[in-house]
Amino acid sequence: MRLLRIVPDDTKFDFMRFRRISFPLSALMSILAITLYFTHGLNFGIDFKGGTLIEVQTKSGPADLAKMRPTLNGLGLGDVQLQQFGAPDDVLIRVAEQPGGDAAQQEAVTKVRGALGDGVTYRRVEVVGPRVSGELLSYGVVGLMLAIFCILIYLWFRFEWQFALGAMIANVHDLVLTIGFMSLTGVDFDLTSIAALLTILGYSLNDTVVIYDRIREMLRRYRKLPMPDLLNASVNQTLSRSVITHVTVSLALLALLLFGGQAIHSFTATMMFGVVLVGTYTSVFIASPILIYLGVGTGRDALIAAPQAEKAADKPKNRP
Amino acid sequence: MLYFTRWKAAAILLTAFVVCLCAVPNFIPADIVNSWPQWAQRHVVLGLDLQGGSHLLLEVDTKAVQKDMLEALRDDVRRVLREAKAGYTGLVVRGNSVEVRIREGSDAEQALSKVRELSVPLGGILGGTGQRSLDINMEAGNLIRLTPTDPSITERVRQSVDQSIQIIERRVNELGTVEPLIQREGADRILVQVPGLQDPTRLKQLLGKTAKLDFRMVDTNVAPEQATPGNVPPEDEILYSAHAPKTPYVVEKRVLVSGAELTDAQPGFDQRTSEPIVSFRFNTAGARKFAQATQENVGKPFAIILDNEVISAPVIREPILGGSGQISGSFTVQSANDLAILLRAGALPAPLTIIEERTVGPGLGADSIAKGKISSYVGAAMVVIFMLLTYGLFGLFANIAVAINVAMIFGVLSLLNATLTLPGIAGVVLTVGIAVDSNVLIYERIREEVRGGRSPINAIDAGFSRALATILDSNITTFIAAAVLFYIGTGPVRGFAVTLGIGIITTVFTAFTLTRLIVASWVRWRRPQRVPI
Numbered sequence: 001m002r003l004l005r006i007v008p009d010d011t012k013f014d015f016m017r018f019r020r021i022s023f024p025l026s027a028l029m030s031i032l033a034i035t036l037y038f039t040h041g042l043n044f045g046i047d048f049k050g051g052t053l054i055e056v057q058t059k060s061g062p063a064d065l066a067k068m069r070p071t072l073n074g075l076g077l078g079d080v081q082l083q084q085f086g087a088p089d090d091v092l093i094r095v096a097e098q099p100g101g102d103a104a105q106q107e108a109v110t111k112v113r114g115a116l117g118d119g120v121t122y123r124r125v126e127v128v129g130p131r132v133s134g135e136l137l138s139y140g141v142v143g144l145m146l147a148i149f150c151i152l153i154y155l156w157f158r159f160e161w162q163f164a165l166g167a168m169i170a171n172v173h174d175l176v177l178t179i180g181f182m183s184l185t186g187v188d189f190d191l192t193s194i195a196a197l198l199t200i201l202g203y204s205l206n207d208t209v210v211i212y213d214r215i216r217e218m219l220r221r222y223r224k225l226p227m228p229d230l231l232n233a234s235v236n237q238t239l240s241r242s243v244i245t246h247v248t249v250s251l252a253l254l255a256l257l258l259f260g261g262q263a264i265h266s267f268t269a270t271m272m273f274g275v276v277l278v279g280t281y282t283s284v285f286i287a288s289p290i291l292i293y294l295g296v297g298t299g300r301d302a303l304i305a306a307p308q309a310e311k312a313a314d315k316p317k318n319r320p
Numbered sequence: 321m322l323y324f325t326r327w328k329a330a331a332i333l334l335t336a337f338v339v340c341l342c343a344v345p346n347f348i349p350a351d352i353v354n355s356w357p358q359w360a361q362r363h364v365v366l367g368l369d370l371q372g373g374s375h376l377l378l379e380v381d382t383k384a385v386q387k388d389m390l391e392a393l394r395d396d397v398r399r400v401l402r403e404a405k406a407g408y409t410g411l412v413v414r415g416n417s418v419e420v421r422i423r424e425g426s427d428a429e430q431a432l433s434k435v436r437e438l439s440v441p442l443g444g445i446l447g448g449t450g451q452r453s454l455d456i457n458m459e460a461g462n463l464i465r466l467t468p469t470d471p472s473i474t475e476r477v478r479q480s481v482d483q484s485i486q487i488i489e490r491r492v493n494e495l496g497t498v499e500p501l502i503q504r505e506g507a508d509r510i511l512v513q514v515p516g517l518q519d520p521t522r523l524k525q526l527l528g529k530t531a532k533l534d535f536r537m538v539d540t541n542v543a544p545e546q547a548t549p550g551n552v553p554p555e556d557e558i559l560y561s562a563h564a565p566k567t568p569y570v571v572e573k574r575v576l577v578s579g580a581e582l583t584d585a586q587p588g589f590d591q592r593t594s595e596p597i598v599s600f601r602f603n604t605a606g607a608r609k610f611a612q613a614t615q616e617n618v619g620k621p622f623a624i625i626l627d628n629e630v631i632s633a634p635v636i637r638e639p640i641l642g643g644s645g646q647i648s649g650s651f652t653v654q655s656a657n658d659l660a661i662l663l664r665a666g667a668l669p670a671p672l673t674i675i676e677e678r679t680v681g682p683g684l685g686a687d688s689i690a691k692g693k694i695s696s697y698v699g700a701a702m703v704v705i706f707m708l709l710t711y712g713l714f715g716l717f718a719n720i721a722v723a724i725n726v727a728m729i730f731g732v733l734s735l736l737n738a739t740l741t742l743p744g745i746a747g748v749v750l751t752v753g754i755a756v757d758s759n760v761l762i763y764e765r766i767r768e769e770v771r772g773g774r775s776p777i778n779a780i781d782a783g784f785s786r787a788l789a790t791i792l793d794s795n796i797t798t799f800i801a802a803a804v805l806f807y808i809g810t811g812p813v814r815g816f817a818v819t820l821g822i823g824i825i826t827t828v829f830t831a832f833t834l835t836r837l838i839v840a841s842w843v844r845w846r847r848p849q850r851v852p853i
Contacts (some may be wrong), residue, residue: 003853004709009771057683102379102673106524109677113521122518123684129675132377143808150800158793192743195805195813199750199820202801206754206794210761213790241764244710248703248760249753255699256749261691263369263684264746271750 007240015235016228022285033180040183045190050097050133055124062088075111086262102129140194162294167208170287174204178274187266200274207283227297231288250276322840332833342731364733367741372685373515377676380508384670385480394418406431422462480669490665491526530627531662533579538621542570562629563650569630571623576613581606585663587656596656599646607643615639692745699749714853718759721835725755728826741815751823758831762787776851799824
């Protein structure tokens, strides 16, 4: 049987030349994402905003939101949001955080339970008090920072500082774009979103590290090859792996997206965007070419300029 | 890279086998597993989001703890100064300190040295920190100020949390639920998780009460209708009835007997009125105090007070000498039962506030499990097929390695008695992606080496040795992200971090050992002339 070859052998795409497009494009997208974040904001879930989330299932037939809405809005709990969730008899009720501390949140739940009566079954009740929500948010932000920092330190030890910096720029770029995506789609931003962001961070780095590993190997082997050529060769050599890996990860994510249910839907959608779209693009078009600007392999230029003749003999092959 | 000594190969296979074996109890019905020895029973616990149940995060009111501490200190100072026969004025709690002014300058030094005895070293006998429980200063005008030190407050809060945990355990166990989890979270918080509990209303009622029970005399010299906080005698206070209408009572602050001296409390019915009641029994000391108090006060009313609310105020008809009695006061069967539970379990040292609640019904949990299963199976099937299409025989090797990898993840999770949540399942699915990636890295490298002109065996050898360095680097970065997630995360997120972290470790293990062993065995068996990828 002939095996599937998604990427042909010995590709020679000039990825580095594309940087004149990819860098401005990424800069533009990042600015857009940041603008979105500040104008449109994130749809904070109760984990970070505090408040109450109740998922109920009506016992007889589809839920009549039009009837439930005035009942719940008449409880004096401020704005109560109702939303169909997955199935027609499944309703998600969001009650904003009540003024008056932790006890007030509990009273809100009791009121909603009283108003809905016996006509529904409670699938989920989540109440997050004002202090917990504040802590969860700061933990989340601190966690992201901490992760980036730890990974930076590790990369700095394993590679040179330029690689660590390049990886960090690439990663912050990924996170910014993903946050822009979350703002645009209005998915609930909660604890699971932080988990998604951290996983995207891990995956995207994973990809970047694989290419960097190859670049480092090439740097040791071809001392006189111009940087753009060397980077191009490295990306091309790892291209097949990048594509195959991303196909498998997408297949796994696709299964989660299609069959994982509403509860992890926003999680998988975010992952799909972050890992598959942004992560791959970044490692090829941002993380690698940026090394040119960060001065990886400088000091070799003098060597390259002098013996032009040797360069031909030093063309990259796929093996030493 | 392709040579394995016999014992090394055996060790690898044995490790993989044993770890996979640990996952077995998860797939066997619980009643069979329960008959096994304890060490063999370790299994994955389903998170509350999968099996349904209630999660409550409670916070101990540290302000109340501090207030109690200061009031007790004030009483201690009063006792010490009386014993020392030192005249004083203005003994009050002010801010975070207790203040007292010694009348005579001649008494001041002696009073100060006596008061200093109240400050004890912290940390018991082994306390090498040199810190004491109080800061004591004498200021101008013979004013002594006693301030509890921060470590002593921290210590007291810690003790309160410990006591609260014990009392919560007793209260929750009365609900007859399966395997409730009650544990400390941080300095002043307690996590209560009750699997299977659908409606936590009753649980919240049981946890929301401090259940401090006092028996005190009612002051009949003051008419309750005319009493205001301004005109009651300093040894009295106004309390209201627990049930509507809220009627005021003027009761003495002095406690005759407290709930701490109860040995038992049971719900029951009054023989004459057949109203629900709670009958109780005192310990010996409590019985003696109660007998004495009732003997002295026949014909007068006393109040039964729960959490500063008067449940009832019966008139003492005759001395109660037997050390037992009953409380009646507009109970329902349920509320009588709850009060009995609360009295048996004892009073909380400080009020608790619910600061987070998450309850999942059994229907949603079952749905989540079903969805988790379907998406895992579909995801795994797609990946397996894709790998077979891309790498053929080597794809099969990869699939075997990934399958063992997943089994090992469940083995390790079982060993740790870890909790599997829905995000945890997502973590497993993602690990499949990572595990496949390690194989892809190896195979692509082998292909490169073949194209570079190496002999098949040489290429495979070089492919492994070069790819493994990359696999290690890339997995360590992902592992760092998982570790941070575990560290900052709570509940479901932590579940995701655990499976992802364990998945990365098993992935590196299988890539370095199992995959290599499988390929090496194949090479030795077939002596291939070309690499089939």
